[in-house]
Amino acid sequence: MSAEALQTALAKLRDAGVRMTPQRHAILSYLLKTMSHPTVDEIYKSLEEKFPNMSVATIYNNLRVFKDVGLVRELTYGDASSRYDANMNEHYHAVCTNCGAVKDFYYPSLAQVEKEAAKATGFEVSSHRLEVYGLCEDCRIKQ
Amino acid sequence: MSAEALQTALAKLRDAGVRMTPQRHAILSYLLKTMSHPTVDEIYKSLEEKFPNMSVATIYNNLRVFKDVGLVRELTYGDASSRYDANMNEHYHAVCTNCGAVKDFYYPSLAQVEKEAAKATGFEVSSHRLEVYGLCEDCRIKQ
DNA sequence: CTACTTGCAAACTTTTTGCTTGCGA
DNA sequence: TCGCAAGCAAAAAGTTTGCAAGTAG
Numbered sequence: 646m647s648a649e650a651l652q653t654a655l656a657k658l659r660d661a662g663v664r665m666t667p668q669r670h671a672i673l674s675y676l677l678k679t680m681s682h683p684t685v686d687e688i689y690k691s692l693e694e695k696f697p698n699m700s701v702a703t704i705y706n707n708l709r710v711f712k713d714v715g716l717v718r719e720l721t722y723g724d725a726s727s728r729y730d731a732n733m734n735e736h737y738h739a740v741c742t743n744c745g746a747v748k749d750f751y752y753p754s755l756a757q758v759e760k761e762a763a764k765a766t767g768f769e770v771s772s773h774r775l776e777v778y779g780l781c782e783d784c785r786i787k788q
Numbered sequence: 789m790s791a792e793a794l795q796t797a798l799a800k801l802r803d804a805g806v807r808m809t810p811q812r813h814a815i816l817s818y819l820l821k822t823m824s825h826p827t828v829d830e831i832y833k834s835l836e837e838k839f840p841n842m843s844v845a846t847i848y849n850n851l852r853v854f855k856d857v858g859l860v861r862e863l864t865y866g867d868a869s870s871r872y873d874a875n876m877n878e879h880y881h882a883v884c885t886n887c888g889a890v891k892d893f894y895y896p897s898l899a900q901v902e903k904e905a906a907k908a909t910g911f912e913v914s915s916h917r918l919e920v921y922g923l924c925e926d927c928r929i930k931q
Numbered sequence: 932c933t934a935c936t937t938g939c940a941a942a943c944t945t946t947t948t949g950c951t952t953g954c955g956a
Numbered sequence: 957t958c959g960c961a962a963g964c965a966a967a968a969a970g971t972t973t974g975c976a977a978g979t980a981g
Contacts, residue, residue: 648976664955685945696979703868705946721866724971726945737901746834750908752901755918762920765893766882770922775898777905779913785976789950828970829957841936848971850936867946869970 652676652718655729661714668699672707676731682738682747684726694766701744720747741781743788748781797859797874804857811835811842815850819860819874822856825881825890827869861888862880873908884924 651674660664665753671692675684683691683779685704692699696773708729711717720738725745730738732749763770776787780788794817799889801808801816811925816837819826826834828847835842851872855861863871864882869890873881875892884890898916 666955666961668962675810698963700965701945702947702964703962704801719866721864723864724871727866735852737905739905739911739913742914748909748911750905752904758895758918759920761895762880762882763922764892766891766920767925768882768884768891768920768922769928770882770920771885771917772922775803775901775916775918777902777913779906779909779911779915782910785912808935809980811937841938843940845939845969845972846937 650731651698656717657714658710663710663714667695669707669710671695672704673711673716673731674686676711676729680749682720682728682730684724684728711732720756724760737775737777739779739781741784742778742783743780746783747779750777790821793874800857800859801904806857808852811839811846812850814838815847816854816859816874819854821870823875823892825863825871825873827871829869831872848910880918880920882920882922882924884927885921887921887926889924906918907915 654677655665655670658669661666663669674687674692675688681687685708688704689699707715707787708719711729711731712719715733716731718730718733720730722728722740722745728747730747735749736749739750740746741748752775753758755775758771759770762768762773763772797820798808798813798817806812812864815831818831818834824830828851831847832842832844833844851860851862854872854874855862858876859874861873861876863873865883865888867873871890873890878897879892880895882893885888887916895918898918902913902916905911
């Protein structure tokens with residue numbers, strides 16, 4: 646499944662006229678492979694063995710490219726750095742308030758919320774974000 | 789209502805053993821008065837007439853105090869600075885993707901989501917956050 | 932009185948930018 | 957070849973910290 650997802654993603658980039666490079670390929674495939682919604686720093690550390698000279702700017706640049714093409718979503722949390730999620734199916738996140746881990750979960754779509762919110766606020770609503778916060782299994786055990 | 793809310797808040801701070809200062813009072817009452825979920829910079833600009841020497845550090849310090857005592861909530865969004873919300877009733881936010889404005893809306897509690905998420909992820913869930921994104925009325929007209 | 936607050940500036944973190952060199956198509 | 961991409965370092969932007977001086981209780 647991951648292999649197919651990579652092919653689809655590569656096709657999407659090609660169609661958008663985005664040039665492929667080893668670094669770009671590595672970042673993308675790492676994102677698709679992991680389920681951990683890594684930060685820029687985690688990506689950087691994971692790939693520095695293969696690309697000792699790669700700079701963080703390259704990672705940021707590529708993440709923006711992926712975001713523009715619609716291959717990844719940026720998750721932002723107050724204190725910490727952004728995390729990047731290459732799972733583009735509609736889903737939600739459970740965020741650990743202790744260690745920052747992010748885990749996906751699925752739930753029936755909340756389209757009705759968007760409608761209600763639009764009515765209540767006068768906004769033209771186009772998307773929504775739902776997250777639950779708490780302790781992940783690891784942190785629960787350790788505490 | 790705002791006046792009572794201020795009294796309640798002051799009492800809460802007193803009970804927590806927090807000393808009152810003119811700056812602290814001004815920041816708190818500004819937060820309770822406004823509905824606009826201001827950023828630190830907005831608070832700073834609003835109060836610089838009354839407190840020409842007040843530094844942003846003072847605002848950050850006080851916001852942390854208020855947060856610790858449970859008087860305000862910090863809202864964080866990727867690109868921009870944090871916003872601070874002194875409405876502690878359970879409610880949700882509509883965020884303008886163009887100008888960053890944040891408007892409250894109410895919706896039946898999503899307690900069920902927390903349960904489902906806990907079951908699906910193994911997290912011990914303690915809270916959730918729901919936001920809708922789109923264009924606010926002003927930005928809709930201008931575009 | 933004295934511990935908590937303020938004000939100020941410097942430090943820190945994360946992300947962006949400018950510019951030169953390199954490389955994919 | 958030609959322009960996009962990478963690497964690097966410096967700059968932004970937001971937030972935090974350390975310390976001296978002031979003040980609430």
